[in-house]
Amino acid sequence: MQRSQGSLETRSSTGTQTDSMQGQVPRLSKVNLFTLMSLWMEMFPSDKLDRAKKKTQTKKTGLVVVSNMRIIGLHCSSEDLHAGQIAVIKHGSKLKDCDLYFSRKPCSVCLKMIVNAGVNRISYWPSDPEMSLQQEFLEHTSNGDAKLDAKAVERLKSNSRAHVCVLLQPLACYMVQFVEETSLKCDFIQKIEKKQPLFSTGLFYEYRQEKIKEFETRFLISSEDTHKDILRLMGLENLCENPYFVSLRQNMKELVLILATVASSVPNCCDFGFYLSDPQPNSEESQQSLSQEMALHCIIQARLLAYRGEDHKTGVGAVIWAERKFGGVDCDGTGSLYFLGCGYNAFPVGSEYADFPHMDDKQKDREIRKFRYIIHAEQNAITFRCNEINPEEKTMIFVTKCPCDECVPLIKGAGIQQIYAGDVDIGKKKADISYMKFGALTGVRKYTWQQHPQSLLSANQAGDGTKENGV
Ligand SMILES: Nc1ccn([C@H]2C[C@H](O)[C@@H](COP(=O)(O)OP(=O)(O)OP(=O)(O)O)O2)c(=O)n1
Numbered sequence: 001m002q003r004s005q006g007s008l009e010t011r012s013s014t015g016t017q018t019d020s021m022q023g024q025v026p027r028l029s030k031v032n033l034f035t036l037m038s039l040w041m042e043m044f045p046s047d048k049l050d051r052a053k054k055k056t057q058t059k060k061t062g063l064v065v066v067s068n069m070r071i072i073g074l075h076c077s078s079e080d081l082h083a084g085q086i087a088v089i090k091h092g093s094k095l096k097d098c099d100l101y102f103s104r105k106p107c108s109v110c111l112k113m114i115v116n117a118g119v120n121r122i123s124y125w126p127s128d129p130e131m132s133l134q135q136e137f138l139e140h141t142s143n144g145d146a147k148l149d150a151k152a153v154e155r156l157k158s159n160s161r162a163h164v165c166v167l168l169q170p171l172a173c174y175m176v177q178f179v180e181e182t183s184l185k186c187d188f189i190q191k192i193e194k195k196q197p198l199f200s201t202g203l204f205y206e207y208r209q210e211k212i213k214e215f216e217t218r219f220l221i222s223s224e225d226t227h228k229d230i231l232r233l234m235g236l237e238n239l240c241e242n243p244y245f246v247s248l249r250q251n252m253k254e255l256v257l258i259l260a261t262v263a264s265s266v267p268n269c270c271d272f273g274f275y276l277s278d279p280q281p282n283s284e285e286s287q288q289s290l291s292q293e294m295a296l297h298c299i300i301q302a303r304l305l306a307y308r309g310e311d312h313k314t315g316v317g318a319v320i321w322a323e324r325k326f327g328g329v330d331c332d333g334t335g336s337l338y339f340l341g342c343g344y345n346a347f348p349v350g351s352e353y354a355d356f357p358h359m360d361d362k363q364k365d366r367e368i369r370k371f372r373y374i375i376h377a378e379q380n381a382i383t384f385r386c387n388e389i390n391p392e393e394k395t396m397i398f399v400t401k402c403p404c405d406e407c408v409p410l411i412k413g414a415g416i417q418q419i420y421a422g423d424v425d426i427g428k429k430k431a432d433i434s435y436m437k438f439g440a441l442t443g444v445r446k447y448t449w450q451q452h453p454q455s456l457l458s459a460n461q462a463g464d465g466t467k468e469n470g471v
Pocket residue numbers: 311313314315316344345360361374375376377378399401402403404407425430433
């Protein structure tokens with residue numbers, strides 16, 4: 001069986017990640033992963049006033065640039081520039097043959113340039129486009145610019161070599177349920193549950209409900225009629241007929257639900273955040289760390305990547321960002337942060353599904369366990385990075401699980417200066433994989449998911465003297 005690039009997404013498994021899955025472990029297709037990443041990039045935190053909040057017809061847009069099915073750019077529009085313009089500035093002629101995933105259909109200004117650059121495919125989320133048509137329908141005072149732009153986009157599309165299309169794919173069976181169950185069981189929620197006995201599943205669902213509402217308002221169009229009007233203006237009249245329209249809306253709703261669930265798995269609440277594992281008194285550490293909002297955003301990217309992991313039992317995702325120090329203009333909506341690479345755990349590139357064992361250490365025979373063959377999320381992120389790691393700049397890796405003993409020296413040796421990670425397995429020595437080195441790692445700042453040090457201090461003063469993580 002050929003390892004898929006986005007087709008077969010359900011595997012039978014010996015170990016189960018969830019009880020109700022009955023051995024079926026669904027994965028996100030690459031196309032859906034790129035689409036979700038583009039939606040999430042639209043929500044990249046910005047220090048500047050969010051354009052979406054301002055009264056403007058141009059909506060903030062997220063973009064994922066993909067070359068040979070690998071992500072080489074994560075961007076979002078800024079105050080002055082659209083996502084497509086940023087792609088041209090950042091990648092130039094390297095855009096040739098790339099696939100671009102937009103969270104909104106790009107406007108004609110962007111489209112003419114990216115088509116001209118020779119991109120292979122432009123996929124967009126079929127909701128309100130970058131030049132908002134929803135506002136055009138709602139505000140009768142508008143000057144019709146968005147409708148004119150939609151027409152220009154259609155003309156560019158029909159004359160271009162690039163395929164401009166909607167690439168959503170139906171989700172694998174049980175995917176929504178799987179994401180819900182694994183989000184509840186993930187390291188971040190587990191840690192809150194362990195430390196805060198008052199945290200309950202109910203709280204997770206409440207938090208998720210808020211996220212669902214927020215994301216639905218941003219990414220869906222509540223009125224079916226308005227949605228159809230917009231699709232028609234975008235040249236998608238075929239999708240306005242049933243059963244296609246109903247299934248399109250259902251598919252979009254499920255993807256938004258997945259995004260909201262994953263975002264809720266690292267909640268910005270309960271006094272938890274990414275704090276230094278071993279804080280140095282009076283050091284400048286606090287000035288050098290990212291804002292909690294930014295750290296959460298990046299770890300959620302890694303959580304999304306984890307749903308593409310090839311290990312039946314444990315999906316892991318990693319993403320590397322760096323902060324530009326010298327020169328360069330911050331034209332991207334990501335400010336001084338720029339994307340370096342990302343990955344998830346998988347068997348070596350080009351291997352066939354049956355080439356390697358998939359068993360874990362609970363099975364007896366060591367020879368037929370997965371551990372010697374699987375490439376870890378961090379290893380893939382470092383190997384397939386699209387920019388060099390500059391030791392003078394702050395480079396950060398965000399990984400959903402504690403880096404293991406294979407990866408710790410790799411991360412340090414690569415010159416990565418900060419690790420943001422889950423650390424639930426820290427100090428564990430399993431049969432074929434160990435997490436012993438992370439605790440002793442020096443020279444790299446380790447930010448782990450824990451209770452705010454101040455509230456921990458108060459708890460300790462009140463008599464609870466347990467040391468966080470044993471780090
Ligand atoms: N920082 C890390 C840690 C692990 N992995 C990957 C490598 C393996 O595919 C899987 C191993 O995960 P576990 O250590 O959780 O081992 P099991 O999957 O056997 O689960 P269990 O915790 O039940 O032993 O995760 C990774 O990519 N990056």
